Amino acid sequence: xxxxxMGTPDIAVPSLEKLVNSEHEVxxxxxxxxxxxxxxxxxxxxxxxxxxxxxxxxxLQPNKTTETGFMKRMKEIxxxxxVVIAFGQILKKELLELPKFGCINIHVSLLPKYRxxxxxNWAIINGEKxxxxxxxxxxxxxxxxxxxxxxxxELDNEINAGQLHDIMxxxxxxxxxxxxxxxxxxxxxxxxxxxxxxxYAPLMDKDLGHLDFNKKANDLxxxxxxxxxWPGAWSIYNDQKMKIWKSSVENKNxxxxxxxxxxxxxxxxxxxxxxxILNISEIQMPNKKRMQVSEYIKGNKIEVGSSLN
Numbered sequence: 285x286x287x288x289x290m291g292t293p294d295i296a297v298p299s300l301e302k303l304v305n306s307e308h309e310v311x312x313x314x315x316x317x318x319x320x321x322x323x324x325x326x327x328x329x330x331x332x333x334x335x336x337x338x339x340x341x342x343x344l345q346p347n348k349t350t351e352t353g354f355m356k357r358m359k360e361i362x363x364x365x366x367v368v369i370a371f372g373q374i375l376k377k378e379l380l381e382l383p384k385f386g387c388i389n390i391h392v393s394l395l396p397k398y399r400x401x402x403x404x405n406w407a408i409i410n411g412e413k414x415x416x417x418x419x420x421x422x423x424x425x426x427x428x429x430x431x432x433x434x435x436x437x438e439l440d441n442e443i444n445a446g447q448l449h450d451i452m453x454x455x456x457x458x459x460x461x462x463x464x465x466x467x468x469x470x471x472x473x474x475x476x477x478x479x480x481x482x483x484y485a486p487l488m489d490k491d492l493g494h495l496d497f498n499k500k501a502n503d504l505x506x507x508x509x510x511x512x513x514w515p516g517a518w519s520i521y522n523d524q525k526m527k528i529w530k531s532s533v534e535n536k537n538x539x540x541x542x543x544x545x546x547x548x549x550x551x552x553x554x555x556x557x558x559x560x561i562l563n564i565s566e567i568q569m570p571n572k573k574r575m576q577v578s579e580y581i582k583g584n585k586i587e588v589g590s591s592l593n
Contacts, residue, residue: 285385285468288363290314290371294331295449298457299369299390304339306461311361312342314349316372349379358382365464368422369456380422385467387422390460392452394418394434396482399427404452405445406485409510411502414438415448417456419463421474428482431475433463441505444512493517497542497592501533501560519543519592526592529574530566537561543591550578555592 285308289300292315303310313336321328336343346354355378363383368375369390380387393403395418407415416436421429435455466472493511495504495518508517508531517528538546538556546554552565568574
């Protein structure tokens with residue numbers, strides 16, 4: 285099968301690699317234009333572009349997929365199938381209808397739950413006990429197309445968004461190859477999504493990770509896990525921003541006001557919450573590296589009875 289692959293960040297690379305190593309022909313890769321990155325603002329290639337260069341695959345980088353030159357080239361390539369994962373643009377009807385077998389998208393949630401840009405993060409933030417990967421036919425909506433296949437797995441109370449991202453990279457790639465076999469054989473499913481069960485997983489911003497100790501400790505623990513590694517969880521201690529990387533929950537209540545530091549020892553910083561106690565075990569203070577609280581307090585003091593806010 286002749287395939288055009290559309291993707292941009294690192295989560296898309298394993299799926300592209302699986303296709304390159306399969307019996308299928310990857311005719312071209314479509315990825316977002318190079319963007320300024322770092323302090324020097326030098327133009328940087330996307331991870332997908334870097335892989336495509338290494339494999340000597342034709343690369344297309346339209347600002348918009350509706351551009352005349354881009355559509356002309358896609359018609360010349362005439363792919364049997366377009367595979368999309370985290371590309372970064374909504375595709376229009378002309379492109380969706382171009383391939384013989386349509387356009388399919390790898391989405392990292394169990395649709396119709398968590399449509400949108402940050403499904404991995406919001407599944408953890410909202411305390412979901414399971415998630416998965418969905419492959420669907422694309423339409424002109426936002427993650428609204430018919431479902432072809434899914435792969436589901438359980439979530440524990442410790443996994444963070446970065447770890448789940450790495451699992452999804454592998455799971456999505458494996459499901460893709462099996463799904464394409466079914467599409468080629470004409471044995472694939474086509475299940476309409478129930479829009480009434482959908483919710484939205486919007487882009488995150490830096491303020492999302494600011495901890496409010498007037499909330500339940502378990503909700504804060506989920507938030508911390510859901511924003512690692514970006515945008516990260518944080519609070520203010522002695523007018524300094526404390527980044528919080530890892531936590532756990534004690535299911536007992538404190539009589540102290542929310543945000544009060546109850547104890548500090550090798551096990552962490554125990555904080556009073558509206559309900560329960562949050563134990564912070566890994567932090568990063570300004571101009572210091574990320575470290576365990578047990579290491580930080582060897583040379584620095586955190587006062588019991590003071591507050592985080």
